[in-house]
Amino acid sequence: MKKKFKFKKSVKVFFFVLLVVGICFVAYNVIMNNDKDNNYNEGFGNNQNTDKIDETLLTLGxxxxxxxxxxxxxxxxxxxxxxxxxxxxxxxxxxxxxxxxxxxxxxxxxxxxxxxxxxxxxxxxxNIDKPFYSEIKTIEDPSNLLVLCNKYNALPSDYEPEDLTEVGSSGIYMRKEAAENMYQMVLAAESAELNVNLVSGYRSYDYQVDLYQRHVRERGQEEADRVSARAGHSEHQTGLAMDLSNDWSLEKYFEDTELFEWLSENDYKYGFILRYPKDKEYLTGYDYEPWHYRYVGVEVATVIHEEDITYEEYVMKYLTTN
Ligand SMILES: [Zn+2]
Structure with missing residues (x-):
């Protein structure tokens, strides 16, 4: 008898505990449902959206x-x-x-x-997955010293820099800052006993039209496009480019001259870069031009020199915002 009574008591305790747990469970659910109702527009909605996106991505693979x-x-x-x-x-x-x-x-x-x-x-x-001269963009800010002018980015036909300045007394012009730095670079090369000829600096749009047409007549369009820019696509129109020589010619053998060697070591100190390096035609769109130097300022030229990259790569890495 005593044992049976004890058993009944424990059954009561069991049901009491069950009741308490049950009340807690119901109370918890009521509170959570209220929460969901209150936050339906923010949290709950987003979770549902995220689940759907995950599901789509999983389905895609x-x-x-x-x-x-x-x-x-x-x-x-x-x-x-x-x-x-x-x-x-x-x-x-x-x-x-x-x-x-x-x-x-x-x-x-x-x-x-x-x-x-x-x-x-x-x-x-x-853009080099696209053919050269396809989907050409007109450059919006042609007077920017860091302008990227190539076979995808064209200067407006009426663009002429406002601050063209003669480099020394050469009769050749560049933008003021470029001209001053070019002048200093030439003086430095000359004090290293090197002869420097300034062959071509600023060229107008119209001049480039004639120059390109002459190349087309002489070599055909395909070859002309490798060695000459179509009008609007020449860096010479920016007033930031200069062709240098030691004997007035612009030929590949310039790379074997002492002047070229000196420029390779010193151009960046004056803010210049070799714009169309060897074996980078697929990036720049132009055949190797050991004579063509572009002014970008000392800071940018130093990065390009140290990283050994083309200007296209520099713009992609440092100037393009996604
Ligand atoms: Zn040039």
């Missing part, structure tokens, strides 16, 4: 791990507009210079070439 990389590198709107899968997407988005607007071009370019991810991103950002 991205793994959970991929999705967290995508979320770490892309904005919400970029993620929701991602509608394709490619093996390389994850390594593209992780690249420092990745631009979401170029994603399809990175994928197409990577399929047609054997470049690594860095090269693919760089080349596409520079």
């Amino acid at each position: 991205y793994s959970e791990e991929d999705i967290s990389v995508l979320k770490a590198n892309l904005s919400d709107s970029e993620i929701s507009s991602l509608d394709m899968y490619d093996d390389n997407v994850i390594s593209f988005v992780s690249n420092k210079y990745f631009n979401f607007n170029n994603l399809e071009r990175y994928i197409t370019y990577s399929k047609n070439n054997n470049y690594d991810v860095d090269e693919i991103i760089t080349h596409v950002n520079i």
Whole structure:
């Protein structure tokens, strides 16, 4: 009897505990539901959206791990507009210079070439996945000292720098800052007992029209495009470029001269860069021109010198905002 009574008591305790747990459970749910109702427009709505995006990405073929990389590198709107899968997407988005607007071009370019991810991103950002002189943009700020003028970016036909200044008494003109630095560079080269000829500085749009046409007549258009700029695409129209020589000619053998060697070591100290380096034609659009120097200022020229990159790469890395 005593044992049975004890059993009944423990049953009562059991039901009491069950009742308390039950009340707590109901109370918790009521509170949480109220919370959800209150925050429906913010938190709850977003969670639902995120789940949907994750689901879409999983369906496209991205793994959970991929999705967290995508979320770490892309904005919400970029993620929701991602509608394709490619093996390389994850390594593209992780690249420092990745631009979401170029994603399809990175994928197409990577399929047609054997470049690594860095090269693919760089080349596409520079536009060289597109044919030269295709989709030409007119330069909005042609008087900017860091203007990028190439086969994709054209100067307005009426652009003429306002501060053209003669370099020494050479009869050759450049923008004032470039002219002053060129003059100092020539003096320094001369004090190293080197002979320097200034062959060509500022050239007007109209002059370039004639020059390019002459090349086309003499060599045909394809060859003319390798060695000469179409009007509006010549750096000489910026007033920031200069062709240098030691014997008035502009020939490849200039690279074997002492002057060229001196320039290779000293041009950046005066703010100049070799604009069309050897083996970089695919980036710059021009055949190697050991004689063509472009003024970009000492700071930028130093970076280009140290990193051994073309101006196109410099602009992509340091001046382009995605
Ligand atoms: Zn030139």
